[in-house]
Amino acid sequence: MIETNVSRRHHESFIQVIQSYYQLTKPRIIPLLLITTAGSMWIAAQGQVDPVLLLVTMAGGTLAAASAQTINCIYDRDIDYDMERTRHRPMPSGKVQVRDALIFAIALAVLSFTLLTVFANLLAASLALSGIIFYVLIYTHWLKRHSTQNIVIGGAAGAIPALVGWAAVTGTLSWSAWLIFAIVFLWTPPHFWALALMIRDDYAKVGIPMLPVVEGNAATVKQIWYYTLITVAATLLLVYPLHSSGIVYAAIAISLGAVFIRKSWRLLHNPDDRTTARELFLYSISYMMLLCLGMVVDSLPLTHHLINAVINQLHLIS
């Protein structure tokens, strides 16, 4: 009886340890990073992605992002302790020690680099590694605590998975790869500043110079508006002049973009309304997810067959 209780307690604490390490990786953000990787891979492979390469790239990307987030959790443990939203993370709550978290992060980075080098290529592996280094050194260490442009420049780290995907398929980077990178890069300010408007007080409390804290809501929504317009315009360049995506993607990008612009316009005229900010933040996530799924669907050979069939029918009728 006593032995059963002891072994149950061991089992429970083992699960708690696993959960803590899992939380260190900020797992809820990773799926969207992978979707941007997938969008890029499908366009690069013209709709026919090798399933093994897809699996390996997703795994390598996940490990790299998890490593980056873990190091960010170690570095930011002081401010995370002071903010309500982040107080219960594994580092500030003392569930994981700094040394153990660091070993975990290094192991994830080494695994990611090895997996991508062996099963994809050195360019994809190096890009993923540079993503970790950029996010940790440029965003977390340098910009986050010192500049209102922290997430604009730091946002480049979040756009690197799109480059990793393209590089994994082709071994090089083309204009289209850089354009998908630019789309994620330009999307990041509306995504994050909409959230920052909602949790401004938290960041103000710990002295993080997020734009709404330093320059106020009105200046922030103006910036969100400009970035939204440029993001939507950038999504269309994939159709013309780059010709990497077709009419299905164009229709999806225009429809999604129209809603993005409308929500951003509403926020521009209601800078202090948290509900409007929250709506834009939530929509920004659906927007990026559906846009990248649009890239995938548009690139599929089946889609091309269907479009050609429709065009032929129209020719027959006319």
Ligand code: HEM
């Ligand atoms: C420097 C750039 C970025 C910053 C500072 C940022 C910041 C944040 C923050 C603070 C949250 C709230 C998380 C929480 O409540 O714990 C969040 C949520 C989220 N972010 Fe970002 N983000 C950035 C870029 C990205 C990128 C590039 C992606 C993916 C392409 C992304 C995807 C998401 C998703 C999916 C969520 C919702 C997670 C949930 O369900 O709670 N973010 N972001």
Ligand SMILES: CC(C)=CCC/C(C)=C/CC/C(C)=C/COP(=O)(O)OP(=O)(O)O
């Ligand atoms: C290829 C590769 C490794 C890319 C890494 C990309 C990466 C980890 C992007 C994440 C961006 C992000 C969600 C930042 C959160 O900001 P924060 O940490 O300031 O948020 P917080 O206020 O919740 O701590």
